[in-house]
Amino acid sequence: MDMYLASVLTNMTLIAFLALSAYLVLVVGEVSFGQQAFFGIGAYITASATALAGAHIFWGLLAGAIGGASCALLLGLLTIRLSGIYFAISTLCFAELLRFFLLHLRFTQSVDGRIIGPDGPEGFSNIRWIFENHYQVTDFLLLAVTCLIILLIVLFSLERSPIMLGARMVGNDPILAQSQGLNPTRYRLSFITLSGAVAGFGGGLFALFNTHIEPAMFGVMLGIHGLAYAVIGGLGSAVGPLLGVFLDIGLLESIRPLAAYRMIIFGGLVAFLLVFRPEGIISPRLVSRLKSRWRNRHV
């Protein structure tokens, strides 16, 4: 496979984790501008675990996911009484707080004559896991895609269970949800925590692939892109955020003649969809309609 294509695809796969994590928060009716923080935390934890502690990649990624989930749970608990714009602002502040924390985090070690570990604004260099294990770009792509597919299988089985409909109900109409005996707080906390785990896991893969991470990578714009992908793609299914990622990174950023106009087209697309299709391309209604049509044909 062409190296350029493979790295674009890998990039798309990694950002898909971020978009899916934004999606999980949107499903329970909240907008988060802070998913990049969980992505960043996951990246730092996985990098530390593999490069500093020499952990196996599996444990490294798991630690990243758990780290992201813990931070998200903390944020969820702190904002338990907030919703709407107040929740959104809190997530933004929380994310910036974590980024500033990373800016001041210095914990370097010398391993084989190389300085590794988080070094403030300089970031975390020499995450050499893919070199040490002789991974090519395509090998890493395969690994990332496999992880994404596993995540999608989990999300799709969630989608088939009543849990997802309950979450959507909590997101759309908490009063209705309560009248059905659903506990909105529990749904919100679980989904925010899950979103942190997904972002943290993606961040871990991102760190391994990039071999160098720094706090500036996990700024607000990263989170806004992840959020926009979920909003554009639609909240009907986990396929939605993936479509959003594909449209922006796959088409606009990667097709070189278009890349210069990326932000113009992308911004226009967001504005267009918000007016004409506020629930995204793959909206919940569309998915519900397709599902019942499918069932009618096969029963």
Next chain:
Amino acid sequence: MYSLQGIGKSFGGIDVLRDISLTLKPGQRLGITGANGVGKSTLINIATGFLKPDSGHIQLNNKTLTHQPAWAFAQAGIQRTFQNTRFLTTANLGEQLLLAARAPESKRRLTKLIELSGLQASLHLFPDEIPLPMLRKAEVIRGLAASPEVLFLDEPSAGLTTFELDQFGVFLQQNLGQKTALVVVEHRFDFMLMITDSVVEMQLNRGLVKRGADVKT
């Protein structure tokens, strides 16, 4: 046995409910009527956990629910409908009814109720594509699926013609079951006489006043 004892509620210094008490036995059918603004909706909201009373107790089978959140009321078997029917517009009716019936026994009950109500053909539609009389029935089915202790109906007649209301009443009578107590907040007396066995009137600052014998004869 479900009971409200000495419920009081005020908004901004104005007493809306003062020392309201109410006891419901299984299978009892009670109608509550009253002028606009005497606090009927407030009473429903308190009785179903959506508002917290300033004073008083709410008990269901010796379990105190007073300070529980609304979802705990629903889980304990206190179900309600809304004045304007309340559904998600992003999922079809069938999915939403299924969400209300999580236990296998509730699922069986739900299937039976759907059959009896003639809603099968509408299950794949979104609630905003379904006519109001059907939605009213659907809301009652959603409430009855889990075989609740008490079902509160908040103005079920709103927007229905006399004929539709009649059909709704017949459906309700046939499917309430022995266990479920019913409370209907309504203005339509013909409907109340059809489905309830006693009617109380809510009066400003006087609470619930029995309207039984004089109305029925």
